[in-house]
Amino acid sequence: MKFGIFMAPFHWKGENPTLSLERDLEIIQWLDQLGYDEAWIGEHHSAGWEIIASPEVFIATAAERTRNIKLGTGVISLPYHHPMMVANRMVLLDHLTRGRVMLVWVPARS
Structure with a gap:
């Protein structure tokens, strides 16, 4: 059995972004450990509570702090x-993460 998490981009309104x-990022580090x-x-x-507008940038940062988690x-x-x-960005991330990146896209606005 495999375990994973979906990090919804929701955050407390008024909290420091x-x-x-x-x-x-700390949660993902713990999950990796x-x-x-x-x-x-x-x-x-x-604006406000949905503050991850670029999963690729977030993934690049998380990849630097983790070793195994995809x-x-x-x-x-x-x-x-x-x-x-x-x-292009996903190919770069694939190389930087040594194959730990996965892509899901949708043809409509989310």
């Missing part, structure tokens, strides 16, 4: 991105 993101298999990071665009986009909304640029 920098501290919220740091807490999310506990032996979780994967973590999925969602993309949402709003990190996935949950999801990339293609209407906001050129598909070729998404592909």
